[in-house]
Amino acid sequence: xxxxxxxxxxxxxxxxxxxxxxxxxxxxxxxxxxxxxxxxxxxxxxxxxxxxxxxxxxxxxxxxxxxxxxxxxxxxxxxxxxxxxxxxxxxxxxxxxxxxxxxxxxxxxxxxxxxxxxxxxxxxxxxxxxxxxxxxxxxxxxxxxxxxxxxxxxxxxxxxxxxxxxxxxxxxxxxxxxxxxxxxxxxxxxxxxxxxxxxxxxxxxxxxxxxxxxxxxxxxxxxxxxxxxxxxxxxxxxxxxxxxxxxxxxxxxxxxxxxxxx
Amino acid sequence: xxxxxxxxxxxxxxxxxxxxxxxxxxxxxxxxxxxxxxxxxxxxxxxxxxxxxxxxxxxxxxxxxxxxxxxxxxxxxxxxxxxxxxxxxxxxxxxxxxxxxxxxxxxxxxxxxxxxxxxxxxxxxxxxxxxxxxxxxxxxxxxxxxxxxxxxxxxxxxxxxxxxxxxxxxxxxxxxxxxxxxxxxxxxxxxxxxxxxxxxxxxxxxxxxxxxxxxxxxxxxxxxxxxx
Numbered sequence: 001x002x003x004x005x006x007x008x009x010x011x012x013x014x015x016x017x018x019x020x021x022x023x024x025x026x027x028x029x030x031x032x033x034x035x036x037x038x039x040x041x042x043x044x045x046x047x048x049x050x051x052x053x054x055x056x057x058x059x060x061x062x063x064x065x066x067x068x069x070x071x072x073x074x075x076x077x078x079x080x081x082x083x084x085x086x087x088x089x090x091x092x093x094x095x096x097x098x099x100x101x102x103x104x105x106x107x108x109x110x111x112x113x114x115x116x117x118x119x120x121x122x123x124x125x126x127x128x129x130x131x132x133x134x135x136x137x138x139x140x141x142x143x144x145x146x147x148x149x150x151x152x153x154x155x156x157x158x159x160x161x162x163x164x165x166x167x168x169x170x171x172x173x174x175x176x177x178x179x180x181x182x183x184x185x186x187x188x189x190x191x192x193x194x195x196x197x198x199x200x201x202x203x204x205x206x207x208x209x210x211x212x213x214x215x216x217x218x219x220x221x222x223x224x225x226x227x228x229x230x231x232x233x234x235x236x237x238x239x240x241x242x243x244x245x246x247x248x249x250x251x252x253x254x255x256x257x258x259x260x261x262x
Numbered sequence: 263x264x265x266x267x268x269x270x271x272x273x274x275x276x277x278x279x280x281x282x283x284x285x286x287x288x289x290x291x292x293x294x295x296x297x298x299x300x301x302x303x304x305x306x307x308x309x310x311x312x313x314x315x316x317x318x319x320x321x322x323x324x325x326x327x328x329x330x331x332x333x334x335x336x337x338x339x340x341x342x343x344x345x346x347x348x349x350x351x352x353x354x355x356x357x358x359x360x361x362x363x364x365x366x367x368x369x370x371x372x373x374x375x376x377x378x379x380x381x382x383x384x385x386x387x388x389x390x391x392x393x394x395x396x397x398x399x400x401x402x403x404x405x406x407x408x409x410x411x412x413x414x415x416x417x418x419x420x421x422x423x424x425x426x427x428x429x430x431x432x433x434x435x436x437x438x439x440x441x442x443x444x445x446x447x448x449x450x451x452x453x454x455x456x457x458x459x460x461x462x463x464x465x466x467x468x469x470x471x472x473x474x475x476x477x478x479x480x481x482x483x484x485x486x487x488x489x490x
Contacts, residue, residue: 070394155489
């Protein structure tokens with residue numbers, strides 16, 4: 001397949017915000033003989049919302065996970081706010097604290113209450129006092145609409161509520177950028193929107209976001225830029241209006257025809 | 263028949279069975295604490311990101327687990343104490359007691375390590391990823407997120423190890439500790455008239471000690487199960 005990479009268009013918001021926050025340059029990754037990321041180049045500007053879409057197995061989740069080094073890379077470089085990703089140790093932990101991550105399976109700490117889930121990072125990583133962390137956590141839980149569940153255990157909440165707590169947990173670290181790895185894929189249909197609305201709010205408030213999703217509605221609504229991946233490559237990227245109405249590559253046209261006409 | 267019972271009763275006047283069992287309980291208690299601490303450290307080593315630590319932990323477990331407990335205790339007493347003149351206590355009996363505790367702890371730490379490691383395997387990988395994603399390093403993530411859940415998942419295998427430890431305290435006789443199996447040896451020697459009763463006494467004594475441990479672990483594993 002030809003690599004029809006379109007030069008990245010600059011969205012209005014991104015132009016305002018200016019400088020690059022996340023820079024992914026010439027990244028390659030293999031799982032054994034499988035080449036999962038093929039020479040990926042992607043710059044995300046401060047305040048920009050980038051939605052990564054593509055068929056299953058296209059490497060989009062892997063790409064998302066390389067940004068805070070939950071997946072290592074074989075070649076290339078990833079920098080966040082000008083700092084290359086450290087390989088391991090304290091420096092890596094420090095960087096991860098600045099990168100919020102929301103997982104497909106929520107991954108709330110199962111033995112901790114909702115409130116403890118949100119206060120743990122600020123207290124143990126940032127060294128905040130218990131009172132300050134709790135106050136901020138309640139504020140965030142209120143913002144995502146689950147403040148009345150603060151004392152419950154994660155298993156007592158619905159999937160949508162758990163995922164909103166996970167978003168609050170990530171926000172509590174005051175991250176520079178938020179990564180969303182298919183945040184609604186494990187949710188019942190009626191809970192998808194409550195999570196997407198929370199994410200759209202975040203986007204409006206200027207959070208830099210990289211979102212891997214199958215929710216095309218969210219991409220249209222909240223994205224500054226849509227990145228389309230297939231077979232480990234970035235095939236095409238554009239504004240959501242342009243991408244959905246006028247896809248440039250055959251691969252993207254094929255993908256969109258399959259998901260939009262059902 | 264009634265004379266058999268009175269003979270049997272006289273056994274308890276002649277020998278201090280309760281005190282001997284008390285020694286076994288003390289051995290169990292201290293060795294359980296020691297093996298729990300050492301086993302937790304070993305489990306940490308075995309799941310750590312540092313290759314040499316993992317190797318060291320695996321080597322310990324595989325060597326100690328495959329060595330008979332008697333060998334370890336005899337080695338401590340004849341090899342370490344007798345040859346190196348290393349006293350753990352100026353008191354002669356306390357010294358042997360402490361050597362027995364050390365030997366039991368060293369031996370059972372290998373099993374505790376494997377029990378905890380099986381508990382770590384019950385914790386979904388996403389928990390560790392989420393811990394790392396908020397900036398926790400290996401040790402804080404292990405202490406705050408992974409091990410609290412792993413220990414709850416390991417209650418049943420840890421209980422099995424504790425039961426094995428309780429019964430293995432009888433091997434402390436090899437380290438010259440006067441516990442119940444040492445006492446049993448004397449009882450057999452001096453009271454062959456009630457030999458069946460001697461065996462039954464010791465067996466029932468252990469059942470009475472071990473059954474509550476089993477019940478407790480079953481209860482605790484339900485009570486502290488992590489709801490997912």
